[in-house]
Amino acid sequence: MRPYSDKQNVQKKPYYSDRYFVAPQIPKEAVESDAVFAQDLAILQAKFEVKEAYIQRGQLVVYIDARDNVALLQTLKDECAYNILSEHSAIDWLAKSNEFELFYQLLSTSKRKRLRVKCFIHEKEVLQSVYGVYKSADWAEREMYDMFGIAISGHPYMKRLLMPDDWFGHPLLKTYPLHGDxxxxxxxxxxxxxxxxxxIIGPEERDSARVDxxxxYRFARLGHEVPFGAEPSREKTFHDYQEEGGVTIVKSLKKSESKIVKERP
Incomplete structure (x- = not known):
């Protein structure tokens, strides 16, 4: 656990010092320790520049040039039997290095192996769509555009996926206010x-922690409960710990007779 430090209401600031705290990573293993992954990596290195490769938590991780994303994934699908793209998204490192970190999470059902492809792109840099290789990239790329503003070239329907078409901004950027702008x-x-x-109406209430x-309809009123949708009441209600009539041989417990113990006896 990180030591506590006074953040001075950092949620209202676009940047603060420990935003990019990176937890210690689990150990990395050499690719040569797994024969299947070693063969997959050899196939990739024969055609592309692999900047870094290692095994972590039982899966192969490779870093590539973003411009090779389509061709490299096609190779992994055709020659290495990675037939499923299960996840594709990005991480916002703009304030730190003016880059997005992108990852493609792949699965080979025949070899029972997982492989993660990673690359970096700069802000405003256009990325080629991999929809032609994996159809599951369709919504993933739209969501990445919607949430991060990353432009995808070659996608058949590049529109927002979650937010309205006329929404201003991209909610998963670290500069985006927590309660909206x-x-x-x-x-x-x-x-x-x-x-x-x-x-007349007032601004939309976007604080999810606020209780009215x-x-x-949406909240319980502790101490003065009423049926769903009924008029609110200030009259206190009390509940016994046991059902009416109690339990045979067991003393009936009532909330009004309960005591709060300050310390253990």
């Missing part, structure tokens, strides 16, 4: 009612 705060009000209703005790 000005556009996010008023988005639904402006779309449904119009900007002239901003003063008068909201009888």
């Amino acid at each position: 000005e556009a996010a705060r008023w988005y639904e009000i402006d779309k449904i009612f119009g900007k002239e209703y901003r003063d 005790e008068n909201d009888t």
